[in-house]
Amino acid sequence: MAYQTTLNSEVSYVGVGLHSGVDVHMTLQPAAADTGIVFVRSDLPGEPQVAAKASNVTSTLRATTIEENGIKMFTIEHLMSSFNAMGIDNCRILIDSEEPPVADGSSKVFMELIQKAGGKELPQLRREIVIDKLYRVDDGDKFVLALPYDGFRVSFTSINPHPVIGIQYGDYEINQEIYGKEVAPARTIAYEAEIEALRKMGLGLGGTMENVIVYNDQGWMNELRYPDELVRHKILDIVGDLRLAGFIKGHIVAVKSGHSLNTTMAKKLYEAFCK
Missing domain, CATH: 3.30.230.20 (lpxc deacetylase, domain 1)
Known part of the structure; x- marks a missing residue:
């Protein structure tokens, strides 16, 4: 314990x-x-x-x-x-x-x-969330699974139709050493064509080329820290969103997931273990 x-x-x-x-x-x-x-x-x-x-x-x-x-x-x-x-x-x-x-x-x-x-x-x-069976949330072709596992591991598949992105896969044990080296430095991402629309919505007003990696139809506009930085940041996000449920002992498997599905899983686990 x-x-x-x-x-x-x-x-x-x-x-x-x-x-x-x-x-x-x-x-x-x-x-x-x-x-x-x-x-x-x-x-x-x-x-x-x-x-x-x-x-x-x-x-x-x-x-x-x-x-x-x-x-x-x-x-x-x-x-x-x-x-x-x-x-x-x-x-x-x-x-x-x-x-x-x-x-x-x-x-x-x-x-x-x-x-x-x-x-x-x-x-x-500490009250840990020990995954004891399969938990699943879906949204069309997107899903998040939580499976029994002795540790905390995240496997993420990102599928993006844009040729610059394509399919990226990451699989990491989440502990201080591995997370610090492989996940923590991965930055948030934006598509150049969407930036103006986001700003009209009052979003992304603090975004710069120093804190966002940006891609357009020609490629990446700034230097990447990892070739697969996008999926690593997706893993960073799901680790943060799931912390809203608590500390999880289990294997998280996600495909095309974002904040909506991440937090849906967090709510499902919170209801099951913390109520």
């Missing part, structure tokens, strides 16, 4: 929100056992909190959004992915915006922040 953890000290970061485009000040703070991951809105009267749990997911349009008592936080998946890989159960995220900073478009910066703060074990057992 594993014990719960929190940060050993607080650590801060200042950046810009990917979709909002506004400056964000964020401080990760230690928290007591059974607090979970909570966003604390320092910019609002009374500093209301939004708990990062599957039952609070309200939107998955281009990012994962959680909401509690009318207070929203969106694009939380990269930060949540780092908490999952680093094994952090409890943290207060003091933040003055409704979106965490995008950093370099990956979860590498957040992982480094958590490493800088250090971890601390708490005298309370």
Whole structure:
């Protein structure tokens, strides 16, 4: 049995929100056992909190959004992915915006922040989600499976009709070492032809060539960190979205999944194990 953890000290970061485009000040703070991951809105009267749990997911349009008592936080998946890989159960995220900073478009910066703060074990057992049978969610030809497995592993197949992307497959054991080397540096992706439409919708306002990898009909417009960076980022996202259910012991198999299916699985597991 594993014990719960929190940060050993607080650590801060200042950046810009990917979709909002506004400056964000964020401080990760230690928290007591059974607090979970909570966003604390320092910019609002009374500093209301939004708990990062599957039952609070309200939107998955281009990012994962959680909401509690009318207070929203969106694009939380990269930060949540780092908490999952680093094994952090409890943290207060003091933040003055409704979106965490995008950093370099990956979860590498957040992982480094958590490493800088250090971890601390708490005298309370962790409640793990131990997959004991097949769980499945589908949306047409897209699906996510959760299977019994001694560890936490993610296998992801991305199928994109664009010739620049095509079919990409990634399969990783998710632990601090492998995630830090193979998954955390993978950045978020955009198709150049869609960027203007996204901005008219009020999305992607903080996106730049420094925090988003962009492709067009000729190829990639910036240098990739991995030839299959897209599918690695898809794995980063699903690791973050599933953290909303808790810590999972199992094998996740996903095909063409996005935030909607990811969080549907998170809700299914949360209902089965955490209610």
